[in-house]
Amino acid sequence: MLANGTTKIASKLAPTINDRHLLRIYDSAPFKSCEKPMTNVYIVGQRVSKLAAAEKATGRSKYIQDVTLPGMLHGKILYSKYPHARIVNIDTSRAKKLQGVRVVLTGEDIPAIRMGVYKDNPPLKAGKVRSYRDEVAAVAATDPAIAEEALNLIEVTYEALPAVFDPETAMQKDAPLVHEAHKTNILKMPWKLHYGDVDAARKEAAHIVEDRFSATWVTHCCLGTSGSIADFDYDNHLTVYSNTQIPSLAQKDFLGTVKALGLKNRRVRVVKPCIGGAFGSKLDTYAYEHVAILLAFHARKPVRILFDRKEEFIATSTRQPAIMDIAQGCDENGKLLFRDITMILDNGAYTSWGATTPSVMMMPISTLYRVPNVRYQASCVYTNNTYAQAMRGYGNPQATFAIESSIDMLARAAGIDPVEFRRINANQPSEVSPQGFRITTCGLTECIDRVAHEIGADDVKKKGEGIGYASLIHVGGGARVYKSDGCGTLMKINDYGKVDVFTGATDMGQGADTVIAQLVAEELGLHIDDIHVIHTDTDVCPWDVGAHASRTTFIAGNSALGAAKKLKEQIVKIASQTLDVDPQQIELNDRMAIFREDTEKNIDLGKLLRKTHFSPGGNMLMAEYFYDPDNENLGRDFKGNLSMTYTFGTHGARVKVDEETGKVEILNYVAAHDVGRAINPMLLEGQVYGGVMMGIGYALTEQVQLEKGEIMNPNFRDYKVLTAKDTVPIEAPILETTDPDGPYGAKGIGEPGCVPTAPAIANAIYDAVGVRIKDLPITPERVLAALKRKKGIDSCGIDPLTEKEYDCT
């Protein structure tokens, strides 16, 4: 904890760019490292530039938009014109006659293929459509314009059906059924977590707060739109080029489609071009990928489907919207006694990973702060809206918005300073949470203190200004969602001491390749440009469960490290034989095998390798390693140690609210994280800055606006991704706790940046002007309506976003 009167760092209020670089990991500010930094580390901890950055900066990188194959056709998809309708007839005859059209497919023409976690989503719909994004037909033609024209020639006769857009309405008995065969709109995915005795704790509590919060649809807005190329070879082996985050799982999905086509024992290869952003959007396989396969199969030619921006908004998935009822209580000393949460999730018409976000929501619900009694229940409900997917944070931002807003309310109800309240309840190292999470290292208290210090908690606030806080817990050491949470690495070193690392990991811009190269270079005493990381092709790269759950640095890092250690062992062995010294005496450094006692004997690594290679009984050095951590699947009771370690953090926002317009301006933002260890502080900060800006958009400006199931703002004009002009001063102090299981002590940090952003801002708004906004995004309209209500002016009318009266207390 900070002593009062500690000198504040000069950069606190308006950090300039130069100042920020003074705030590096070993700065002398009162932010302690739980362990001293390791010594003799050269590349780990350096601000190494991203490996592929020069390719990207020169426009040489190839994205799916830039990949073409000889004879390639262009595919396009026809979407539904209704949110819910029976398909009476589809007439494709005119489209088929158009010159240049090679294949036209409808739902009737394709075998049974079911996508998604609930297997309720065929890539082309037959019989009926359940949302505007339903794929009704597809065309492959020699030119994209011809394919587009062909879509216009397909005549679909619909018979409109009653539709349902509100999940609470959809839960009622007489609601129209989205999937008749399912018999109810409520998914049979009962998310229930319960331990302790919530009802008893509630009776005991000195202070209780209760409220309803909601989070709406937002979407990833990857700058590179989605796309895929499918190509069957002569023997019907399939290659799919796709910007997926899950090459190995996509391979399995695509294999399913190949099998459905009646092709047995075929190979599927997934090649990843450069990915123009992902953020979870490519964590499932989508209709366009399967449709490309189907078209290519029928055309006997490669088929590429590329989304334009409108399609990207309409036909890719959103973050999971949620209605969240939360009650929390504490004793008179501010110790949390219980947390009771019920959620309704609008599942949309089909089921992708959005429906499983409660599995991750459970983590902050059970373990953000110490709570002895917890009850949580979530229902996913079919509607005729678009369906949700994974998006950075995977449910955690929604749950944390409710929890941390409610924590703020509870602290105030208990009359305890919000910072102190969080300190009282902060998680500590080496504790096991009742859900079974084994926390190894935990710097939450330090993060809270650092943020309070940096944001200027004790400074005088001007009128309309306020400060808010929110903390986070996230998986930092993988997440055992599947039976395996593993990642494989193959490694070879050539005659010149250059290493090729074939990893299952996926780089989508976050820098996975660079971090892996740093770890390998460190281990083998090489330079960063001695390492070539190949992560793009399932034919050469081992299995990996995917780039999700902020797991890549930890899991793929440990995997690469495992292979590097094995390779190192071999190098040391040949060095000891060649130099005729004890292997214990040899170290690898600066591209040399070094013998400390007699440096004359030091040998250049390449020379050593060539000598080994070209000697009788020659040998090439290679290594492989598959790392699957000791974490646990959640059990039937949803308990288990999901991750090897957990990342913690606290965010603080200082805002100014314009009381006449309701507009919120962020004056300063601090996001402190316990990252275990920063392998590459520059890339790490990039994850935090990017996450925070995405989180600010989530808090204040972004929303996919649906009106009766139709997306009204499928463009960057009306979907408000923040611009450079909207940036705010962000500081991202890094706390290193050196995790015992992480590669060189690292934890994952890909997602946390956007997890507690919205509640930190909402809490700051309350602190500033005394209104609590409980629905995202926090638009100026909502703030102004709340301010008016506070002044006794009744209703401003109906909130077009919730279609209810402006909720503001």
Next chain:
Amino acid sequence: MKPFTYLIPKTLDEAISLFESHEGRSAYIAGGTDVLIKIKERKLLPDYLISLKHILGPDRPLLNADTKELYISAFITHRTLERSTLIQRTYPILHDAVKNIGSVQIRNTATIGGNLVNAVPSADGAIPLIALDASVNIYGTKGMRSIDLIHFFLGPGQSVLEKGEILTEIVVPPLLPRTGGAYIKFGRRKAMELPLLGVGMLLSLDEDLATCVKARIGLGVAAPTPIRAFSAERFLKGREVNEQTLTEAGQIAADEARVRDSIRGVAWYRRELVGVLVKRMGFTCLQRAGLKHGDSEDV
């Protein structure tokens, strides 16, 4: 995009005769940032696209030294206006607007004339020009005619332009002494925005630097076309400009506005904004009227 033939006339007469000879199948294009989107979205499908980009004319705004009238060729880009020291110093109300239209890339191609003829209620370029009492010169087969900009707009996407007519020039009459002007685009982001509401205001003061001798209030997205808040203007005239009168003027303007709900914003909120922003722009005008040349600071 559907194929078309691109024609590049060098004079207005040539442009008009090309339009006539392809009557019904042709459209004009200047910067193209609106026209090309319409063609891409198949809302406009011309066989001939007649470029106005290459018609010879002044490449920057010009102030007539004798009449003190400002002449702006319709074919110059927003970026040219943004970077013009004349606009920055003497017409900050216009500078406030043009510097935040779209992006640098858009402003480098899109023209001020295009912004006007597009005739959308959210046209950022139109609001300050209306407040400046600008008129526009329109050239057609019947020759040149002039019309006050406030009467140019008929409805969303509709103007008084007849088939084949070209808006060629914007004329801003001389400013009264002690005039301050300001424009604000209120949006959800700080850039790349269409206004939720736009307010352009011009106040001319008496020698006491307090009494209003002339007021102009232009409102964008407050009605189906850009409008002026006439009653609020009349209210301010002859009154001392202060917190109380500006607040009242704001309320009057809010009552005059014919705001509506859209996906971009709700009516009640837009009405609130009219009141608040008229008051705020009034203060900025007051401040700028007291400065020698006005200034271009952010509002």
Next chain:
Amino acid sequence: MSRQISFDLNGNETSLEIEDHWTLLYLLREKLGLTGTKEGCGSGECGACTVIVDGAAINTCLYLAVEVEGKTVLTIEGLASPNGDLHPMQKSFIENGGIQCGYCSPGMILSATALLEENAAPDDDEIKHAIAGNICRCTGYVQIIDAIKRTSQPETEKVKVVAWQSDTGNK
């Protein structure tokens, strides 16, 4: 209609036949193979397709190819020196974390380059104003603004980023 146009493309005099309705984006990507220019939205709202025409940053998705007649066009492929040396702006983006997924990078780098051509020492607000039309979803812009600022600073104030250099691995 098709017609012949001539223009300077990345320092090379270029003459070729185009169709009137081609956008510059289409010409560059589909006909000239210059795929460094990206399409992000097709409607001037993201800046991924930015190139520099006669010194000015423009969106190629809303710019007809026919309009480059007689002009000078600089795309990302032409920014580095012909000898392969990266432009200082490219180097700065690389060294300061200005690039993540990289899809916005060519357009962003060119917008920034156009800015420095007309204003050698922009302040933070001027930088933000100049790149506001280039959407980036990965970086939150912080390191991009940093990268531009460092390029624009006098040589002596530049911070050397050691890790980029190949010989600084192990000592």
